[in-house]
Amino acid sequence: MKNKKKAQMEIMGLMVIVVLIAISIFFMVSFRSNNQPTTIKKDYSDTQLGTNFILAILKVDTECQGLNIEELIKDCATQNRVSCSGISGCEYLNQSIDFLLNKTLYNMSTRFNFTIEKAKIPISFANECEMSDESTTTGFQPIPLYPLRNDNAFVKLKICKS
């Protein structure tokens, strides 16, 4: 009787060890699977797009009276006097930005939201990205409207997480 009890106790001991090992393996595997994959390249790429896109687009020289995009934005946010080939400066600005976005961010299937605030007509383009969505980066550039207005127009480009 004593021997039977002893054998049962030994087997119980072995089972406890096996169960402990199984639990520790389970915890190890679950902690490892929580590790997020690296996103260094994606984050850097989105940051470059968000910040440099606005800087580059503002300097683009157009065929509209030799003005660049930044100057057209200033006119569009103040007097809207510029006219290019029968259309207003604001319309020309809208078409130019739409064209550049089509050739770049839309083509790359980037989720973005581009807006120019204070323009006389709404200039806003988005690709599956709302202002409330989580973003990787947001480029932001104020454009002073002085001396025509004591105010700034704002160009914003938000790159949303994909």
Add this chain to the structure above:
Amino acid sequence: MIKRKKAQVQMGESFAIIIIVIIMIVLGLIFYSKIKSEDISKKELLFDELSMVELAQIAGALPEIHCSSADVSDSNCIDLLKINALEEIITSSSASGGDKTAFYYYREIFGRGKIMIREIGLDGTINEWILYKTDNESLSQNTIFSPVSIYNPSTNTKSFGMLIITKYT
């Protein structure tokens, strides 16, 4: 007789325990090596991405193509004439029979990959320059796009461009 049986049973018990322990150690080693190799693959991916970012930063900061005025470099702007000149130098250097000094110099910096500049004109024209390219293209590649301003000194105008950096892995 009973004592012999008892001794045999105890020996059998010890033997069984040793076998079980050895099996558990072997399983543990196999499991550990699988986890370690997964770790190493993740580290490899991480280093690939870091070297990609490093290449993008070097290419974006090349003084050979940056716009400059009175020896002051303009950020986020590249000079069209300098692009043409650098493309010419690297292309002629990489051609067979040419002096490969310039190509080797840039290969030390860029490694296996491609550096391209694409100009997007508002009139719909698209121009491309391949500044640097290695022959052995690979199916696996990483690409980073960086918007830049392209300045044409001949007409004193700026257009929109993309610096496209591709690294072959």
